[in-house]
Structure formats: structure tokens, C-alpha cells
Amino acid sequence: MRIMLVVNSIGVGGAERVVSSLANAFAARGHAVCIVTLETKRPALPVSESVQLVELNARKSMGGLLHVITSLRDVVRSFKPDIVHSHMIHSNLVTRLVRCMVPIPRLISTAHNSHDGGWHRVLANRLTHRLADLATNVSSEAVAAYEKRRAVPQGQMLTVHNGIDTRAFHFSQGCREQVRDLLGVGSSTPLILAVGRLEPEKNYPNLLNALSRLPGHLRWRAVIAGTGPLQADLLKLADELRLADRVSFLGVRSDVRNLMNAADVFVLSSNWEGFPMVVGEAMACERLVVATDCGGVAEFTGGLGYLVPPQNPDALASGLAQAIALPRDQARQIGRQARERVQTLFSLDAAVDRWLGLYRGDRIDSARSGDADACAD
Structure with a gap:
């Protein structure tokens, strides 16, 4: 598959580490991978040489927002992804708007928190929710918090846990x-x-x-x-x-x-x-x-x-x-x-398998039952 991951930056935060690890793992399995970052920052996380990295140089202004939207539209047209997977609130909102401008075969929006800001972000997320094929969050508690704040309709956000690279993180x-x-x-x-x-x-x-x-x-x-x-x-x-x-x-x-x-x-x-x-x-x-x-x-x-x-x-x-x-x-x-x-x-390999299944369109019902099994203990 041709996989595009959209994130604020490749800094040292938790969500950024998730994106970096997923990109490297997808590339290692033979997929074509592109990371698009809204901000221009020196990458602080290891990214495989086979992963294409595009920085959009976002600025905090209306003109900067329009620049990011049109630039991301152009990257989508050029890369021709089978799947666009955005991470965190800003990237989620931008990619949904871009989908109104250019075809995206499958769009997944992932939140990484139970609280992503004030009422205006809640409203923006709710109004654009239907522009994504699937909305996910990283824990059951975070999904419940999104539903409670009405950032997503009840029952329309899936829990997909992040994966830990246990080969990199081990005791020495x-x-x-x-x-x-x-x-x-x-x-x-x-x-x-x-x-x-x-x-x-x-x-x-x-x-x-x-x-x-x-x-x-x-x-x-x-x-x-x-x-x-x-x-x-x-x-x-x-x-x-x-x-x-x-x-x-x-x-x-x-x-x-x-x-x-x-x-x-x-x-x-x-x-x-x-x-x-x-x-x-x-x-x-x-x-x-x-x-x-x-x-x-x-x-x-x-x-x-x-x-x-x-x-x-x-x-x-x-x-x-x-x-x-x-x-x-x-x-x-x-x-x-x-x-x-x-x-x-919570291994990285299990998370990669889960995401690739969702990218291919695996049934959400089966994904939900798998999620319940993971938390049964």
C-alpha cells in the first residue's frame, strides 16, 4: 500500500514516537510510506531512509492555515496514497478539509488524548467527523471522554492502542x-x-x-x-x-x-x-x-x-x-x-498488524471485539 501519515511534527512527544515507529515498521514490510508534518522542525526521532518526509512549514495565522491546506492537497495529489492516517487534533482537522478538495481513498483520524482543548475544537471535530472513514483514539477512557464531550457521536470512535517497540525498549x-x-x-x-x-x-x-x-x-x-x-x-x-x-x-x-x-x-x-x-x-x-x-x-x-x-x-x-x-x-x-x-x-508488531487491517478495510465490529479481548484481564 501507499501510506501517508500526517502529524504536527517529528519531535520527541508520545504521538510523534508512535508515528515514527509505525512509519519505519510499515516501510520494513514493503509499503511505500510518506510522513507529512505540519510544522518544520528538525526531526528528533529516527525515520528510515525509505520513508519520504515532507514538511509544510505551518504558521499560526489564517494565511498559514490556507497554505498548509493547499500544500497538503498538493502532496496528496503527488503521492497518490491508498490511505491517509492523521494523528492529533490539528492534523485531523486539516486532512478532513483537504479531503473536500482532492480524492482520498481511505482516511483515518486518530486522537491521542482524552482532552484536546476547548469547546471550539470540540465543535470543529464534531462538524468534520463524517469526513473521515474512521475515527480512533488510543484508550477506552479517551474514547469515553470524547463521547461525553460530544466531540464524536456515540459509538463512532474506535479504541486502537499504541504499540511499544520492545526491541528498542528493554532493560540493560x-x-x-x-x-x-x-x-x-x-x-x-x-x-x-x-x-x-x-x-x-x-x-x-x-x-x-x-x-x-x-x-x-x-x-x-x-x-x-x-x-x-x-x-x-x-x-x-x-x-x-x-x-x-x-x-x-x-x-x-x-x-x-x-x-x-x-x-x-x-x-x-x-x-x-x-x-x-x-x-x-x-x-x-x-x-x-x-x-x-x-x-x-x-x-x-x-x-x-x-x-x-x-x-x-x-x-x-x-x-x-x-x-x-x-x-x-x-x-x-x-x-x-x-x-x-x-x-x-501492546507490542509494536501487534499494533502494525491492527492498523494494516484497518487500512485494508477490516470490519470495525471485529476490531471492536479484538479490543475487548485485549482489555479482558
């Missing part, structure tokens, strides 16, 4: 020792890792306040990988909470797998999520997970980890304290079980 003792040495963290000091954009929905103040409430006798260090508009505020808060000597902000990192190997506990403090890839990647690396119970986190973890209510630093602190204090042999056992769960239910 050698890598662990090397990265901890670079970070200046002793072998016996528990290391807590958080990964994600420094933006409101990730609620890093929740994490910092939780860290400040950990019992005084516990030894620990924490590192946060990511950047964003709240960085200065978070640095100030960490200083006010007297955490500056125990919490390090690492900025944008392309070595997330290495950081996960170095860590003992992976923490997610978000207010809302879709199906956070970083949780599955941490599980694939056999790490303990402490996370707020939002989006598809519970679907991912299946009881293997510590889930706490969002926006509750006391509960998050309790989960972190339990994870840090867990005997090492028990932590290793949970880590092995977590990886087995990801390999069985």
Missing part, C-alpha cells in the same frame, strides 16, 4: 550503570524519572509537591526530561520547596530508553492523558510505575504499578514512598511482569 544493566554514573547517582540511591513536556496538563507542580512530602528518612534523587513554557516556574517552585539539590531538569532528551534503564521508578503526574507511551516504555524497561489514574494508564498497567488520583500530591507521595521502599526482589518481579504484559498486549 550496563546501560543503567553508565547513565547513573553520568548523572552522578550512586548505585544504592533510588532514582525517580519523569518524562514529558513542561506544560499544564502534565502537572509537574503536583510531582514537585509530592516529592517535597516524601518521608525524610528516604534517600532518593529525581530527574525530569523535557522542556516547555513552565520551565522557569518549575525551577522556582523546586527552589522554594528546597528540592534543587535532589531534582534535576534535564531538558529535551533523545535517550529516554537510557534514562529509563537508569531509573528505579517512573512517575507520571498528569491531569489527563490519552494512552501515555512513556508508561508502556517504562514497563518494557522493567521499571516500577507510579502514575495518576488518568487516560489509559490503568489499561496499560493492569494492576502492575501504583495508581493514584490526579491532582493529589499526598496520594502521589504515598505511591512514590511505597515504590521506593519496595524490596529489590519484589520490584524486579513486578518489572518482569510489566514487560511481559507490554509484549503480550
Whole structure:
């Protein structure tokens, strides 16, 4: 098939990693693949040389929107895809409008979150919904949230879980020792890792306040990988909470797998999520997970980890304290079980098979029954 994937950019976010991994896997199976990015940014994720990459240089203006729409129309005409698969709200809306201008044999729109913005985005999504052949989201909770907000009609959005590349994300003792040495963290000091954009929905103040409430006798260090508009505020808060000597902000990192190997506990403090890839990647690396119970986190973890209510630093602190204090042999056992769960239910190969079936037009009813089986445990 000729497959076109449309996404905001090939940065370091979860949705971007999904698109990069899918593109490489499709190309490896002999399909012609083109990634179209709305924004022009230096790719931060590995993309196979056999994958065509087109950047549209979007600008935040009405003229910029018209430029992106007409440019994407021209790319569709040139590439002649059998399937166009868009990811995230902006790409979904743009590709639907382009379909009014140029034939697209099959169009799939994938959301990656339970909350994609205010009422205007909800309205735009609902008004353009019928322009896509299939709308999907990355977790059952996210689908339910879309339906509750009336962003899609009831029963007309399908859950398709993201796939984790377990060949890339796995535990390595050698890598662990090397990265901890670079970070200046002793072998016996528990290391807590958080990964994600420094933006409101990730609620890093929740994490910092939780860290400040950990019992005084516990030894620990924490590192946060990511950047964003709240960085200065978070640095100030960490200083006010007297955490500056125990919490390090690492900025944008392309070595997330290495950081996960170095860590003992992976923490997610978000207010809302879709199906956070970083949780599955941490599980694939056999790490303990402490996370707020939002989006598809519970679907991912299946009881293997510590889930706490969002926006509750006391509960998050309790989960972190339990994870840090867990005997090492028990932590290793949970880590092995977590990886087995990801390999069985959320592997990249399984996700690629699922998408290729939907691209070919497999029945949605059979896809729904398969989805239910995946969550039966």
C-alpha cells in the first residue's frame, strides 16, 4: 500500500514516537510510506531512509492555515496514497478539509488524548467527523471522554492502542550503570524519572509537591526530561520547596530508553492523558510505575504499578514512598511482569498488524471485539 501519515511534527512527544515507529515498521514490510508534518522542525526521532518526509512549514495565522491546506492537497495529489492516517487534533482537522478538495481513498483520524482543548475544537471535530472513514483514539477512557464531550457521536470512535517497540525498549544493566554514573547517582540511591513536556496538563507542580512530602528518612534523587513554557516556574517552585539539590531538569532528551534503564521508578503526574507511551516504555524497561489514574494508564498497567488520583500530591507521595521502599526482589518481579504484559498486549508488531487491517478495510465490529479481548484481564 501507499501510506501517508500526517502529524504536527517529528519531535520527541508520545504521538510523534508512535508515528515514527509505525512509519519505519510499515516501510520494513514493503509499503511505500510518506510522513507529512505540519510544522518544520528538525526531526528528533529516527525515520528510515525509505520513508519520504515532507514538511509544510505551518504558521499560526489564517494565511498559514490556507497554505498548509493547499500544500497538503498538493502532496496528496503527488503521492497518490491508498490511505491517509492523521494523528492529533490539528492534523485531523486539516486532512478532513483537504479531503473536500482532492480524492482520498481511505482516511483515518486518530486522537491521542482524552482532552484536546476547548469547546471550539470540540465543535470543529464534531462538524468534520463524517469526513473521515474512521475515527480512533488510543484508550477506552479517551474514547469515553470524547463521547461525553460530544466531540464524536456515540459509538463512532474506535479504541486502537499504541504499540511499544520492545526491541528498542528493554532493560540493560550496563546501560543503567553508565547513565547513573553520568548523572552522578550512586548505585544504592533510588532514582525517580519523569518524562514529558513542561506544560499544564502534565502537572509537574503536583510531582514537585509530592516529592517535597516524601518521608525524610528516604534517600532518593529525581530527574525530569523535557522542556516547555513552565520551565522557569518549575525551577522556582523546586527552589522554594528546597528540592534543587535532589531534582534535576534535564531538558529535551533523545535517550529516554537510557534514562529509563537508569531509573528505579517512573512517575507520571498528569491531569489527563490519552494512552501515555512513556508508561508502556517504562514497563518494557522493567521499571516500577507510579502514575495518576488518568487516560489509559490503568489499561496499560493492569494492576502492575501504583495508581493514584490526579491532582493529589499526598496520594502521589504515598505511591512514590511505597515504590521506593519496595524490596529489590519484589520490584524486579513486578518489572518482569510489566514487560511481559507490554509484549503480550501492546507490542509494536501487534499494533502494525491492527492498523494494516484497518487500512485494508477490516470490519470495525471485529476490531471492536479484538479490543475487548485485549482489555479482558
